[in-house]
Amino acid sequence: MSLKVDNIIVSALEEIEYLESHPKYSEIYNDIAHEELRELLIKLHSNISESFKTMNSRLPTRSGTAHFWAEPSRTLLRCIEISENLYYKLKETDQPIQIDEYYFDLFRECENFLSLSGGSEIPSNMQKVNIYYKMPIYLLSNTIEIKSPTVNRSLKMKHFDEGSYAIIFKYKDPFYNKHFIVKKAKKDLIPKEIDRFKLEYRTLKELNSPYVTEVFNYDYDKNQYVMEYMDWNLHKYIQKKNAELTSDDRKKIVYQIFKAFEYIHRKKLLHRDISPNNILLNEYDDALVVKISDFGLVKVEDSQLTALDTELKGRFNDPALKQVGFSNYALHHEIYALTYVIYYVMTGKVTIDRTNKEKTNQFVTAGLNTDVALRPKNIQELKRLFTRVY
Template sequence: MFGLILQSTKYKDEFYHKNFALKRAKKNLNAEEIKRFYREYDEMKKLKSPYVVEVYSYLNNNEYTMEYLDCSLSNYIKKNNQKLSHSEKRNLINQVLKAFKYLHSKGLLHRDISPSNILLKIYEDVVVVKIADFGLVKVPNSQLTNLNTELKGSFNDSGLVTEGFQNYDILHETYALTKLIFFIITGKTNVSNIKNPSLKQFVQKGLSADKSKRYQSVSELNIAVTALKE
């Protein structure tokens, strides 16, 4: 969360013999910032999905415990992009889309989609996607949703600079998801000079300056991904 987090650390619980993560707020936060930090924990606590980072306990010194994940999607793709098969990449994309379809069914918009905010749990037989960092989440009718007009989120539509970050909607979310999907497929963030015609068409639609032409939902994105040709 921008400006509110001191650090996120790993620790091993001696009773469970298992690693956990601890997310801690800065010491100099004002009352409203403390509420926002707690709201991030509270919103994540309400969510029951295998594709959202699980949080456990909120402690009195403004920190909370959460499951420990092995790495970020950013680091995983950068390290393994050349080795991942087409089906393995599709599996990651499908999990991401399931996660965001679930969030949107709850009326939530993440607003900070990036490869660094998607974490992974790596098992021997499967890699599981986990959505993290809900500090900018847009909650319906919440007085604590950050309405700052400053553009945040590395994959967000630059048009939000003029539209205002408080006006972020589903078409901005599908924009960022389009860039995320492109990153998973290619390992790149620069969407210029795409040689694959099918992928180029997919990206152009998802990032269209005309928002009416963008993917209107995660379901539309899913259909488009399924139709992509290698």
């Protein structure tokens, strides 16, 4: 761990050095190598649990309220404050700490009534707290836990990426002996954004193409779903392999992109978020397979959930959308983005420049034409133009 992380941990420990740790909680964090961090989390966990255990003697409150004594009230509030500070301070470091979802919400609820002096008034209709005697309140090293249907235990997942709506985790299933991805909706999403997140899953679930990423199951309690793991996104692949890729290698990628969007458009969908980050690749011994992912902005016919108020982002989107608005996104805007991506695949460049290959210039000029009437009308036309010039 870095000195910054060490300092955050030691400072937090000093704030609660007067508190005792309860031995029955000591084994929960045995897998943490950092001695001070292990000590801190055991101390926080044990004092939070014992405080809630005391509070449970006053719960449930039903229609009335109840007094919560001064000492456990102070202890609980202090531990909650330190837990949240730890969460936010470590969030941007290489060692972020996750707080269990149930306890994260419980902390917020308790902060509304806990007091540092004179005890606290527990509000009405508060239920007994579930005490975690064997499960961790804190998950470390960019991990969350998932119950795998193939094994009778929790699997730890490592933080892999992050998008506008979701945090993305990666884990290895011991039964299948292969990696999977879990997309988990962020905590601060509003209900409409959660609905869009679910729409992305349903859209992917209904699609059946070797050129679209496969999804498996949705956990409605945690708002997360499992999907296949891919080795690369197109951006990282081109960055890494650009010097060694032949023209034929690049064309094989492009023709798979065409096949993917021929299928997507045949299903009357517009992806609306086309970029090298959302085009994924798997490397096999004898082939490179391309798949399209990230359907969070998908435009579905007659859907009330299609995001119309989305801010225009990314260099691969048609600049004309700034004038007409994202709600008016149409097929010719998708043609623009696909042309740009194909240019990136064929040249390895993200900045559009005239090249010394006139055929490349012809293709780019047609697909990015400011007069949308002069752009290829559909994927088939764009594909025929590509075949002609390459």
